[in-house]
Amino acid sequence: xxxxxxxxxxxxxxxxxxxxxxxxxxxxxxxxxxxxxxxxxxxxxxxxxxxxxxxxxxxxxxxxxxxxxxxxxxxxxxxxxxxxxxxxxxxxxxxxxxxxxxxxxxxxxxxxxxxxxxxxxxxxxxxxxxxxxxxxxxxxxxxxxxxxxxxxxxxxxxxxxxxxxxxxxxxxxxxxxxxxxxxxxxxxxxxxxxxxxxxxxxxxxxxxxxxxxxxxxxxxxxxxxxxxxxxxxxxxxxxxxxxxxxxxxxxxxxxxxxxxxxxxxxxxxxxxxxxxxxxxxxxxxxxxxxxxxxxxxxxxxxxxxxxxxxxxxxxxxxxxxxxxxxxxxxxxxxxxxxxxxxxxxxxxxxxxxxxxxx
Ligand SMILES: NC(=O)c1ccc[n+]([C@@H]2O[C@H](COP(=O)([O-])OP(=O)(O)OC[C@H]3O[C@@H](n4cnc5c(N)ncnc54)[C@H](O)[C@@H]3O)[C@@H](O)[C@H]2O)c1
Numbered sequence: 475x476x477x478x479x480x481x482x483x484x485x486x487x488x489x490x491x492x493x494x495x496x497x498x499x500x501x502x503x504x505x506x507x508x509x510x511x512x513x514x515x516x517x518x519x520x521x522x523x524x525x526x527x528x529x530x531x532x533x534x535x536x537x538x539x540x541x542x543x544x545x546x547x548x549x550x551x552x553x554x555x556x557x558x559x560x561x562x563x564x565x566x567x568x569x570x571x572x573x574x575x576x577x578x579x580x581x582x583x584x585x586x587x588x589x590x591x592x593x594x595x596x597x598x599x600x601x602x603x604x605x606x607x608x609x610x611x612x613x614x615x616x617x618x619x620x621x622x623x624x625x626x627x628x629x630x631x632x633x634x635x636x637x638x639x640x641x642x643x644x645x646x647x648x649x650x651x652x653x654x655x656x657x658x659x660x661x662x663x664x665x666x667x668x669x670x671x672x673x674x675x676x677x678x679x680x681x682x683x684x685x686x687x688x689x690x691x692x693x694x695x696x697x698x699x700x701x702x703x704x705x706x707x708x709x710x711x712x713x714x715x716x717x718x719x720x721x722x723x724x725x726x727x728x729x730x731x732x733x734x735x736x737x738x739x740x741x742x743x744x745x746x747x748x749x750x751x752x753x754x755x756x757x758x759x760x761x762x763x764x765x766x767x768x769x770x771x772x773x774x775x776x777x778x779x780x781x782x783x784x785x786x787x788x789x790x791x792x793x794x795x796x797x798x799x800x801x802x803x804x805x806x807x808x809x810x811x812x813x814x815x816x817x818x819x820x821x822x823x824x825x826x827x828x829x830x831x832x
C-alpha cells in the first residue's frame with residue numbers, strides 16, 4: 475500500500491494535494507482539526523473542504539488530530555509505518571497578523587508541530603520524502619530594502635537590479651531582519667526541515683511560498699488575500715487595503731501548480747532543499763491591479779477603503795525567482811495565469827454565495 479500523509483488536509487494546499495494524489499492511485503490520510511476556524515472564525519473554517527474530500531475521494535481517510543499532539547501523531551504514523559510513501563506538511567497558523575495575538579499558539583503549531591511530524595517520519599517511515607510549506611516571510615522585511623520605484627499601479631524593483639527580471643532567489647539572507655512572530659515560527663520550522671535533511675539524511679524540502687491561492691481557499695480578512703478579495707467583491711462586503719498606497723506586489727500561484735511541484739519533488743527527491751515558489755515574474759499583481767481584474771470579472775465597482783497603516787513587516791514587493799526549482803525539475807512549469815486563477819476563485823465564490831455550504 476502507498477499512502478500519502480497530508481497535514482492541513484482540509485486547507486487550500488492540503489485539499490489540492492489530497493485530490494491530486496488520490497487521482498494518481500494513492501491512499502490519502504488527511505490530518506486536520508479545523509483549527510483555521512479558531513484562528514479566523516466562520517469565514518476561515520475548512521470543514522466544507524473536509525466534507526468535499528470525504529465525499530469525493532475514494533481511499534481518503536480523515537483524522538481529526540492536532541499536529542502538536544505527539545502521542546496521537548505517533549500512533550497514527552506507527553499504524554501505517556513504511557506504507558507511508560510521502561509526507562506533505564501544510565498544517566499551520568498561516569497569518570502574519572494573527573500570530574502576534576497568541577505567539578505561544580503560533581509557535582507551538584508552526585514550530586513544535588513541524589518537529590513532531592519530522593520526528594515521527596524519522597521514526598516510522600524515514601525513506602518517505604517530507605515536503606514542508608514554508609513561506610517567503612522567512613526573509614523577514616529584507617525585501618523592503620530593495621531599490622523600489624513607484625509606478626501608477628504598483629511598486630517595482632529598479633531596472634538593472636539582479637532581482638528585477640526574475641524575482642528574489644534563495645540567496646537572500648534570513649538574518650538581520652524583522653520576521654514578525656509568524657515569520658520567526660516558520661523560520662524555526664524551515665531550519666529544522668533542512669536539518670532533518672542534512673543531519674539525518676532524510677529527503678526533505680521547504681517550499682517557501684509567495685501567495686498560494688485557488689478556489690479551495692477559505693479566505694478570511696487575516697489570511698488568503700485573493701480569495702478574501704473575491705469573496706468581498708461577490709458578496710458586496712467592504713474590503714480594506716492596508717498601507718503602501720495599495721501598490722504592494724504579491725506573486726500568486728494556483729494551488730494546483732504548487733502541488734504539481736510537490737509531485738516532481740516526490741518523483742526525484744533531494745535532501746534539505748529550499749525553493750522559493752510563487753507566481754514568479756508572470757503571475758503577480760498589486761492590490762490595485764487585483765481589484766481592477768476582479769471588477770472586470772464582476773462587471774461592477776468594488777467597495778473598498780484605504781487604511782494608511784502598514785502591516786508591520788509586510789512586503790512591499792515580492793516576486794519569487796522560480797529558476798532554482800526549474801533547474802532541478804525542468805519538467806515543471808506554471809499552468810495557470812493570474813487571470814485564470816482569479817476566474818476560478820470567482821466561479822467558486824459565486825457558487826458558494828448562492829449555495830452556502832456548512
Ligand atoms: N496561503 C498562502 O498564501 C501561503 C503563503 C505562504 C506559505 N503558506 C503556507 O502554506 C501552508 C498551507 O497554507 P494554506 O493556505 O493551505 O493554509 P490553510 O489555513 O488553508 O490550511 C491549513 C490547514 O491546517 C489546519 N490546521 C491548523 N493548525 C492545525 C493543527 N494544530 N493540527 C491540525 N491541523 C491544523 C487548518 O485547520 C487548515 O485547514 C501553511 O503552512 C502556510 O503557512 C501559505
